Amino acid sequence: MAAAAAGQRVSESRGLLALPARNRELGLIVLALAITTAGFAAVQLARAQEFASDPLIAAGLFAAAYLSAHIVMRAALPDADAYVLPITAVLTAIGLIEIYRISPQLARDQGVWILVGLALFIAVVVAFRNIRRLEELRYTCGALAVVLLLLTIGLGTEVNGARLWIRVAGLQIQPGEFAKILLVVFLAAYLRERREVLAAPVRQVLGIGIPALRHALPLLILSGLALVLLVAMNDLGTSLLFYVIALAMIYVATGRLLYVGAGLGLFALGAAAALQVAPQVQGRIDGWLNPWVDEQAQCCYQITQSIYTIADGGVLGAGFGRGLILNSSGDTIIPFAQTDFIFSVIANELGLVGVTAVILLYLLLAWRGFRIATTADDGFSKLLAAGLATAVAFQAFVIVGGILRLLPLTGLTLPFVSYGGSSVTANFAIAALLLCVSQRANRERA
């Protein structure tokens, strides 16, 4: 308490300008804005063959939005992590530039969603500056997550085979993106209460401590839920993502690898069984294992075109605006490139060097997230940060893995980069929550 009070006093007395973490953040945001401006200018120049003011206006708006978020951070979270916000800035910028490359109209929509996302970011930062307030809302969050998932299953429309979207007032919403965050909040609060009984073994089998079965029940329910999602949404990626988030949080809560091993085993068994009853999942698996059987078929057209596009980019890429992304009628060669295959578009225009940088950015973001979890001083914050970091990192892994054919292809979006309002706004909420946890941890240490 005394330390907290002292920290409070320090942060008040040093004013808004002398904040080392925020100054570092500002420096990196300026660097991100330089990348944004240069990228926009390049795409515009390649398209029109002359400089115009449009990209500068776009970059200016982008800059204004990020600098507003930064100013709010100075006032609300002075000691929070310096790197999360700039990393999101570079990721959203790269996504926006390539979406602008595909279509200026889509880029305008995405730009609006980024502004909405940053507004949500600011709202979350202000509302949950004291992250403990969120813990009180755990049952609300849990119930909302279930409602959103049921809505998706009940009212969902199928796009490209997967049932992940619902239509509301002309907008397509992907409720899973928000359900994911709510589930992490609920699990963090739940596991903080229950971790002791989950961690304590009651008997030994073959030298392994087995916890009481009734405490493992939630785990069984979770795996069941994940399998229901798999069959109902026809999307291995989404169900795997939800399940892995839950397993990672259980591991953080108990420190027992047994749960992870048993959980993954259960999921593998369940998924194998689900394949027998749900033939549409099998289609995805076939398209993953051997897309070359029939390149023009529905299963395989998207993924094979994506592979050609990536290969075409080579090591250094074709350059902004110079890649072979659109066909002669102005549509993307890869169907749904702006949402599902934005990674391939980046690979085409920026090459291996460019996508490696993108993957490094996700790695850095994951590292900051887990670092925040490490420094957090209470169970709820630790679990929340670890769960959110897992959510972003694993989602990026699953979608990039799907595009590179390491995993079956999924309908997940590349966080911050893909076109889509739900994805962009939900990911900004994740960034905001991570920073709220970070503020509390860093202030106690200061």
Place this chain on the structure above:
Amino acid sequence: MVDQALLLLRIGVLALLYLFVWRIARTAIRDVRGSAESMILSPGHGFDALPKVEAPKPAGRLLVVASDVLPVGAAVVLDADEVLLGRDPSAAAMLEGDTFVSARHALVRARNGSPTVSDLGSTNGTFVNGERISAETALRPGDELSVGSTRMIYETGGKR
């Protein structure tokens, strides 16, 4: 002209991108060299628990090999900084009933894993390897400590 500008912008963006990655990554190197904290919550850690002081490893134990008052095979675990031997009820090794033992007979200090024993002015003396001690004496593994009728062997390790 346009081509040169595009090439310049392309190289510029990639260079800035890697500069950005590098500026963040170098703090990661500092992190790896720094503290080895964990985000795992195990029972007893975290939220409600006070910052936990690492329990000291016991310096070892005194195994009873002969005694009129303690069962042979019993052990006095040296898990505190100071372990008192004597008839006093507060003694860690309570030798009640042994008339050759004083109330506060001897003290074993077990700091830093290398224990020492000193006599607290007992009537009948404290012996290490058969010799009566007059000053604080270090105990090495295998040394025999005698207090009254009780003979104990010092050994390292042992469970708490």
